[in-house]
Amino acid sequence: MxxxxxxxxxxxxxxxxxxxxxxxxxxxxxxxxxxxxxxxxxxxxxxxxxxxxxxxxxxxxxxxxxxxxxxxxxxxxxxxxxxxxxxxxxxxxxxxxxxxxxxxxxxxxxxxxxxxxxxxxxxxxxxxxxxxxxxxxNGVAVFMLTGWLVGVVALGWVRHNRLALARETEERAAGEERLRIARELHDVVGHHLSLINVQAAAALRRLHKDPAKGARSAEEALGAIKDTSRDSLRELRATLGVLRQVDEMAPIAPTAGLNRLDELVASARLAGLAVRVRCSGEREQLPTEVDLAAYRIVQESLTNVNRHAHATAVTVGIHRGARHVTVEITDNGHGPAVADRRTPGSGIRGMRERAHALGGELTAGPGPKGGFTVRGRIPYPNGARSLS
Missing domain, CATH: 1.20.1480 (hypothetical protein mp506/mpn330, domain 1)
Structure with missing residues (x-):
């Protein structure tokens, strides 16, 4: 050896x-x-x-x-x-x-x-x-020389095209990797920081309105901020740890998935939202990439509700079908401004990219009864779920 x-x-x-x-x-x-x-x-x-x-x-x-x-x-x-x-x-x-x-x-x-x-x-x-x-x-030698030179130029040009294609493929892969990293960091950090901002603002409002009674609410808000910031650091370290990996070591935290939906719901409720969850379909383990994408769509949607919707209640629906999983998040807020509907932000764009990358689709817009609805449909690889 x-x-x-x-x-x-x-x-x-x-x-x-x-x-x-x-x-x-x-x-x-x-x-x-x-x-x-x-x-x-x-x-x-x-x-x-x-x-x-x-x-x-x-x-x-x-x-x-x-x-x-x-x-x-x-x-x-x-x-x-x-x-x-x-x-x-x-x-x-x-x-x-x-x-x-x-x-x-x-x-x-x-x-x-x-x-x-x-x-x-x-x-x-x-x-x-x-x-x-x-x-x-003689003339034959000139003819043969011409053939040799044409062949050499052709071989060199083929080599150039192969190298150019390899560079283009490498640059495209690097660009997709940068986009994936940016999207992952946006989802991990943006969600928790948004909740921290909402909870801190709510605590300040309560203290200003009634300092005596607001102290208890402020204490609860500070506890929620502490828990949210701890979760944010944990997920950020896990994400950076995966990006730094060069061997087969496992990540330092479990991969995000719909099994952690209760944590998202608890954080949203601490921010003042009334959250209702509706799950249907079979409860088998989803493929990792589908599970992560569904989780991130719910996470980003709840973040957007906290930031922009001025809502008091939100419904999260998850349906596991035979060939795909569907997530739907609907709030009772005012929805984004007209300009925002024409030019969706990086959050909605990132959710669409996640769904499209797995062959799915995502729509986002005003709901039929007001508010705003995000609906994503993500198929399972080869039309079947992982049973592991």
């Missing part, structure tokens, strides 16, 4: 400047080996031409170190060096490999037009050389 781990560690490809250096050396070594016959054996050219040729080889391969950072400039330079090499040297070395590599990098970096232009320039220059009497390259 240890040897396998060491082998995997050593086989990791280099990154950053090390990868740039590996690219340059990886091209230089085969090109140099393929050009050694200009240094050994019978001389076919002067030593000055050989030195110039090797200078061009070294310059072209060394430029590959900057290829990923300046792909178009490097490709143009390598093309010029390669053309000069084949003009001054009588040896047909493999320096063309360096240009092919840069052409691939140019396309892979997304510079498709530049890659096509460089490839076309190469084919045109080679064709002109053939027509001018270069017997080393």
């Amino acid at each position: 240890a040897l396998g781990a060491v082998s995997r560690l050593r086989l990791r490809p280099p990154k950053g400047r090390a990868a740039d250096a590996a690219l340059a050396w990886g091209v230089f070594v085969p090109v140099a080996v393929g050009s050694l016959r200009s240094l050994v054996g019978e001389r076919e050219e002067s030593w000055s031409a050989t030195i110039l040729g090797w200078t061009l080889i070294v310059a072209a391969c060394a430029a590959l170190y900057l290829c990923r950072r300046r792909p178009v400039v490097v490709a143009a330079f390598v093309l010029a060096a390669t053309a000069a090499y084949y003009l001054v040297s009588v040896y047909d070395g493999p320096l063309m490999v360096a240009f092919v590599v840069t052409l691939y990098v140019v396309a892979a970096k997304g510079h498709l037009q530049a890659a096509i232009a460089l490839a076309a320039l190469t084919v045109i220059a080679t064709g002109i050389g053939t027509l001018a009497g270069n017997h080393d390259v």
Whole structure:
């Protein structure tokens, strides 16, 4: 096992400047080996031409170190060096490999037009050389060169598109994760802080009206604030603990669900609301994601009633059907202002997103008998509930 781990560690490809250096050396070594016959054996050219040729080889391969950072400039330079090499040297070395590599990098970096232009320039220059009497390259060779260059550009462009798609998918996933985190924190913190605000305001009003009798009510309100703030801290720590998880450790608090509905109702009653709960259907355990979404919809709805509805009573209905769970929250308040109905706040929008994410739906608007009604319908995964 240890040897396998060491082998995997050593086989990791280099990154950053090390990868740039590996690219340059990886091209230089085969090109140099393929050009050694200009240094050994019978001389076919002067030593000055050989030195110039090797200078061009070294310059072209060394430029590959900057290829990923300046792909178009490097490709143009390598093309010029390669053309000069084949003009001054009588040896047909493999320096063309360096240009092919840069052409691939140019396309892979997304510079498709530049890659096509460089490839076309190469084919045109080679064709002109053939027509001018270069017997080393005939028409078939030009045709094959064209096919190779087109294939290299196509492969580079495919690589670019795959990387772009991967980045887009990663960014979309990160955006959805940020939205989920923001929604979860909004539901956890916003609900409890709203209750604390309502309870504190009610205690102050009672103290101002009748300091003697209001002391008892203020004491009850402070106790409720203490309990609510403790619950808020517990849920916030649990949420942050889940977000920080990198292993299989369990959260530090139980996952929120409709089994904690009594806590929401008790908090709302402490804030002065008369809450009635109606449950129907079978009472099997809901899937975790459905249970959490239903709980958050009820929680956010009660928060909105406390903040905006000016209501005295609210009814919470929960029906567990054969294929979905339905939650309905109706109050007897005045409902939101007309402007708020046209542009729902982040609370209603967050509830809709939760329902839609699980394939459900949510409506929110004035009730038929006044007040405001929120109704969410969330299907179970694959049309069935979890029996665990």
